[in-house]
Amino acid sequence: MSPERDPGPYDALLLLSFGGPEGPEDVLPFLENVTRGRGIPRERLKEVGQHYFLFGGVSPINEQNRELLAALREDFAEHGVDLPVYWGNRNWAPYLTDALREMVRDGRRRVLVLATSAYASYSGCRQYRENLAESLAALEAEGLPLPRVDKLRHFFNHPGFVEPMTEGVLASLADLPAEVREGAHLAFTTHSIPTAAADTSGPEEAHGEGGAYVAQHLAVARLIAGAVRERTGVDHPWRLVYQSRSGAPHIPWLEPDICDHLESVHAAGAPAVVMAPIGFVSDHMEVRYDLDTEAREKAAELGLPVRRSATVGADPRFAAAVRELVLERAAAERGQPVERCALGALGPSHDLCPVGCCPARTPRPAAAGAGSPYA
Numbered sequence: 001m002s003p004e005r006d007p008g009p010y011d012a013l014l015l016l017s018f019g020g021p022e023g024p025e026d027v028l029p030f031l032e033n034v035t036r037g038r039g040i041p042r043e044r045l046k047e048v049g050q051h052y053f054l055f056g057g058v059s060p061i062n063e064q065n066r067e068l069l070a071a072l073r074e075d076f077a078e079h080g081v082d083l084p085v086y087w088g089n090r091n092w093a094p095y096l097t098d099a100l101r102e103m104v105r106d107g108r109r110r111v112l113v114l115a116t117s118a119y120a121s122y123s124g125c126r127q128y129r130e131n132l133a134e135s136l137a138a139l140e141a142e143g144l145p146l147p148r149v150d151k152l153r154h155f156f157n158h159p160g161f162v163e164p165m166t167e168g169v170l171a172s173l174a175d176l177p178a179e180v181r182e183g184a185h186l187a188f189t190t191h192s193i194p195t196a197a198a199d200t201s202g203p204e205e206a207h208g209e210g211g212a213y214v215a216q217h218l219a220v221a222r223l224i225a226g227a228v229r230e231r232t233g234v235d236h237p238w239r240l241v242y243q244s245r246s247g248a249p250h251i252p253w254l255e256p257d258i259c260d261h262l263e264s265v266h267a268a269g270a271p272a273v274v275m276a277p278i279g280f281v282s283d284h285m286e287v288r289y290d291l292d293t294e295a296r297e298k299a300a301e302l303g304l305p306v307r308r309s310a311t312v313g314a315d316p317r318f319a320a321a322v323r324e325l326v327l328e329r330a331a332a333e334r335g336q337p338v339e340r341c342a343l344g345a346l347g348p349s350h351d352l353c354p355v356g357c358c359p360a361r362t363p364r365p366a367a368a369g370a371g372s373p374y375a
């Protein structure tokens with residue numbers, strides 16, 4: 001087989017995502033799954049439940065993963081990449097353990113994982129790896145042979161991720177009334193996490209305050225703002241801001257929040273804002289509620305024109321990027337030289353998370369990285 005389409009030694013790709021409820025009766029059990037042992041205040045849970053109920057108890061995330069799954073299968077078929085794609089979630093059906101069991105029953109021995117999270121951090125990387133370890137332990141307890149599981153590198157700076165978002169920001173700018181367009185600010189948003197989790201995200205000592213989490217988001221924001229400047233000739237002021245904070249109020253999380261940011265740029269005279277949710281791969285509940293509902297209400301209150309730019313979702317360029325990442329990793333595993341595509345100054349992320357990368361508060365076994373008990 002030509003190396004440009006040989007996925008060997010891998011014999012399957014697993015799309016690993018967060019999962020979300022698909023009806024009102026799913027909401028509370030889903031939230032219990034997400035928050036088990038995580039110490040989230042009861043009040044916050046009730047509040048987040050309401051966000052889901054406002055949308056009929058349905059999170060858009062599962063439907064978006066079905067679309068991504070279809071896009072990946074179509075892209076692989078078109079490019080002659082013979083690799084079956086499975087799908088499993090951490091917190092809702094179809095569950096990760098069930099997907100892995102099905103893969104084992106289908107005879108898969110070398111599994112590559114695409115997690116729907118582009119950046120380093122405990123929540124965006126290690127937690128997925130811990131869930132992989134738990135699922136492998138469950139299969140082991142059932143007496144099943146365990147596949148070897150690897151995880152794709154963080155794809156935040158891959159052009160197939162950055163370019164569709166750049167285009168989305170350009171479309172949002174074009175959609176603003178002409179008289180406020182030139183002066184519009186860009187607010188790049190991502191999930192807030194505790195500052196302590198940000199500081200320790202990524203390999204130790206590689207980044208300063210805010211760790212790899214903040215550094216990687218800043219890199220993407222800078223790339224998009226730069227590409228927008230090149231395309232429009234306008235230098236739009238930009239800032240990385242945060243959303244969806246949870247946890248107890250006395251614990252510091254990354255700030256400023258998008259709603260506070262809208263207030264402060266409005267007070268400083270910004271005529272309009274484009275909110276670009278670069279921290280999220282698709283338009284799931286954090287985007288639909290925290291930005292499209294809450295932040296838009298805040299903007300309406302202020303009389304500030306805002307637009308929210310598109311996430312990558314099932315964009316064919318993202319599917320193509322996943323294919324490139326799969327073939328890159330496969331070649332690396334075969335010991336062949338590889339070209340690692342990455343935009344900006346940070347360069348391509350590591351294939352194998354080092355021990356101590358994004359440490360958990362309570363250490364737990366994690367698969368698909370250095371020190372995995374299932375290597």
Ligand SMILES: CC1=C(CCC(=O)O)c2cc3nc(cc4[nH]c(cc5[nH]c(cc1n2)c(C)c5CCC(=O)O)c(CCC(=O)O)c4C)C(CCC(=O)O)=C3C
Nearest residue numbers: 018020034038048059061116117123124191193246284285
């Ligand atoms: C970095 C990050 C991502 C991006 C990376 C990735 O995509 O994985 C992400 C994604 C998501 N988070 C999601 C949902 C939730 N996250 C919660 C809680 C938390 N998230 C955190 C961080 C992140 N979360 C953190 C530090 C907590 C606090 C508790 C803890 O330390 O674990 C809670 C509990 C209630 C609340 O506190 O909000 C819910 C319901 C959904 C599904 C949405 C849908 O249904 O469409 C998705 C994609």
Ligand SMILES: [Fe+2]
Nearest residue numbers: 123191244286
């Ligand atoms: Fe979350």
